[in-house]
Amino acid sequence: MAMTNVQKNVVSEIQKIASELISIQARLTSISAMYTNEGIGALTDADFAALAPFAHILAAEFQAAGGALVAINTTLGTNATSNWAKLLKIVEGVPR
Numbered sequence: 632m633a634m635t636n637v638q639k640n641v642v643s644e645i646q647k648i649a650s651e652l653i654s655i656q657a658r659l660t661s662i663s664a665m666y667t668n669e670g671i672g673a674l675t676d677a678d679f680a681a682l683a684p685f686a687h688i689l690a691a692e693f694q695a696a697g698g699a700l701v702a703i704n705t706t707l708g709t710n711a712t713s714n715w716a717k718l719l720k721i722v723e724g725v726p727r
Contacts, residue, residue, distance in 0.1 A: 649718040652707065653726040656715060659704040666697060 634642065666672070672694060679685040679693065707715045719726070 646721050650722045656707045
């Protein structure tokens with residue numbers, strides 16, 4: 632059975648998302664270290680309020696978002712049987 636155009640589009644989009652997730656995971660690993668090293672967890676509501684783009688954010692909300700990113704990174708994993716390894720098998724090129 633040959634793939635329909637819609638199926639080809641879906642498969643291509645899944646492949647693209649897989650590549651993006653692999654790239655994002657590398658960034659997540661780096662930013663997680665910087666988060667700790669730069670004391671981001673110690674920022675207060677006032678620290679966020681002082682900067683217009685972040686004035687609507689509470690420190691607790693930012694910490695929760697940071698925790699969500701850590702959870703995503705953990706879920707992707709890095710070993711040979713991880714979600715990362717499964718995604719790596721379908722990408723078109725070497726991830727950056």
